Amino acid sequence: MRIEGVAAAAGYAEGPLFELDRPQGTYTGKATAAEERTSLETAIDKAVNRLVAMVGTADSDAAGILEFHIAMLEDDALSGPAFASIASGKAADAAWRQALGAEIAGYEASDQDYFRARATDLRDIRDQVLRALTEDDQRAAPAGAILYGADIAPTRFLQTDWSHGGGIALKAGSTASHVAMLARSRGVPMVVGLGEPFTGAAGMALLDAEHGNIVVAPSLPEIGAFRQAASAFAARQGKARTFLARPAATRAGTAVRVQVNIADPGDVDAIDIATCDGVGLMRTEFLFGKTLPDEETQYRGYRKVLEWAGGKPVTIRTVDAGGDKPVPGFTVEEGNPFLGLRGVRLSLARPDIFRVQIRALLRAAPHGNLKVMFPMIATSEEYERAAALFAEEQAALAARGIAQRMPPLGIMVEVPSVAIAPEAFAGVAFLSIGSNDLTQYVMAAARDNAAVAHLNSVRHPAVLRLIGAVAAFGRENAIPVSLCGDAGGDPASIPSLLEAGLRDLSVAPAQLAMAKAAISDVPV
Numbered sequence: 001m002r003i004e005g006v007a008a009a010a011g012y013a014e015g016p017l018f019e020l021d022r023p024q025g026t027y028t029g030k031a032t033a034a035e036e037r038t039s040l041e042t043a044i045d046k047a048v049n050r051l052v053a054m055v056g057t058a059d060s061d062a063a064g065i066l067e068f069h070i071a072m073l074e075d076d077a078l079s080g081p082a083f084a085s086i087a088s089g090k091a092a093d094a095a096w097r098q099a100l101g102a103e104i105a106g107y108e109a110s111d112q113d114y115f116r117a118r119a120t121d122l123r124d125i126r127d128q129v130l131r132a133l134t135e136d137d138q139r140a141a142p143a144g145a146i147l148y149g150a151d152i153a154p155t156r157f158l159q160t161d162w163s164h165g166g167g168i169a170l171k172a173g174s175t176a177s178h179v180a181m182l183a184r185s186r187g188v189p190m191v192v193g194l195g196e197p198f199t200g201a202a203g204m205a206l207l208d209a210e211h212g213n214i215v216v217a218p219s220l221p222e223i224g225a226f227r228q229a230a231s232a233f234a235a236r237q238g239k240a241r242t243f244l245a246r247p248a249a250t251r252a253g254t255a256v257r258v259q260v261n262i263a264d265p266g267d268v269d270a271i272d273i274a275t276c277d278g279v280g281l282m283r284t285e286f287l288f289g290k291t292l293p294d295e296e297t298q299y300r301g302y303r304k305v306l307e308w309a310g311g312k313p314v315t316i317r318t319v320d321a322g323g324d325k326p327v328p329g330f331t332v333e334e335g336n337p338f339l340g341l342r343g344v345r346l347s348l349a350r351p352d353i354f355r356v357q358i359r360a361l362l363r364a365a366p367h368g369n370l371k372v373m374f375p376m377i378a379t380s381e382e383y384e385r386a387a388a389l390f391a392e393e394q395a396a397l398a399a400r401g402i403a404q405r406m407p408p409l410g411i412m413v414e415v416p417s418v419a420i421a422p423e424a425f426a427g428v429a430f431l432s433i434g435s436n437d438l439t440q441y442v443m444a445a446a447r448d449n450a451a452v453a454h455l456n457s458v459r460h461p462a463v464l465r466l467i468g469a470v471a472a473f474g475r476e477n478a479i480p481v482s483l484c485g486d487a488g489g490d491p492a493s494i495p496s497l498l499e500a501g502l503r504d505l506s507v508a509p510a511q512l513a514m515a516k517a518a519i520s521d522v523p524v
């Protein structure tokens, strides 16, 4: 039986299926409400202590997620309703399940992918405490197993030993979840969205997380074809790694600059600067996670990346909150957030917050080769207003004798108005094509909606024609043009992008090797 889903972390895994959603142990009720309360308090403490122990051995991504879980468990707002129902006579396990159930339902009902993805974290937190209450330690999956179920908790992922292979096959799940991010960074094959027909499957399975499917109880010919595809994938990866240390060039010897996209200053710890041409996009909205970061926090983060890059360019994008990236206390509730107050529009509407980021950037600039770009620019007036704020803040810092430098200011090309009429932007220092948004706006197909994913293709002639026109405009006006959307790291899209005239791509660090290898095959 072959079931189609969506690839969330590329790779191949062959092994026994292991069901994630096995039932929890049962809880023995206590005699009094006070004892029930103590039971729940002890279980929460136990869960927190286990997480703290895991933080000690985790890398920075994993530690961030674990610390988020610890903060949630220590937040009285989460446990308060459970303690209230214990006081009115409920058993600790039922009270906890009900309180967390209400919270999870709230996240699941969100129309924003980011919040729906956080429901997985809450289910994980719920189950950690239930496990501590029942002390029913989950049976470990056999080495190399394919874990399958509705969804997988981040801590479950981190507790699993992936050194013998294995993979993840989910009925639901999201490519935007924390687990998907971890699976991609650790090379654990993962497929999501396999749907209900998957229920009750058992035995051996073949997980193809390059194309996004699973074969349960495979036939001999299916096993043969799978192993061929898996070894071809491994060979491509091995060959790609040999490209990492070299500058990228096409088959004809045309040089292509390949930079990386990062979202957190800590990301650079895992990247060897010698393997890339700098940072083509540092997204800053993830720094604006739960609280708005102050100037000093931002300055330190930007400076760290600039110093890591040495003299290589680092393009930091001003905050692109809104759309699928809500920031509490900053973004607004909107019916159609992708077409709303997002990116530079929001920054210009909230200059109090924007000026803090501008000062941090101006102060960080002397520590490296900084460039700054604005997201979601639709008109030249927006660029000019943002640039004027930079000039004002620079003058104010200079008047106070604070070290600073004005970086070159460029724009993202991700709104069709800019790609169609770029001549209004002849004064910007550089252009960076955001193919993720440009594609969704040209095709009128939301980037986070699986139902219209078939329309969301950068290789549609309409999108490629616009990219080609922007590249030509840049050449004619001596304005550097790069592309920092996900298409830049997609081996299937790279030939079309280079044929459209691009010579400068910025890709996810995990895609760097494959992107350089794909470039070397392009004839231009």
Ligand code: PEP
Pocket: 281, 283, 320, 414, 433, 434, 435, 436, 437, 438, 484, 485, 486
């Ligand atoms: C893009 O739209 O292509 C882009 C790089 O920006 P983001 O994905 O952060 O919207």
Ligand code: MG
Pocket: 375, 414, 434, 436, 437
């Ligand atoms: Mg964008």
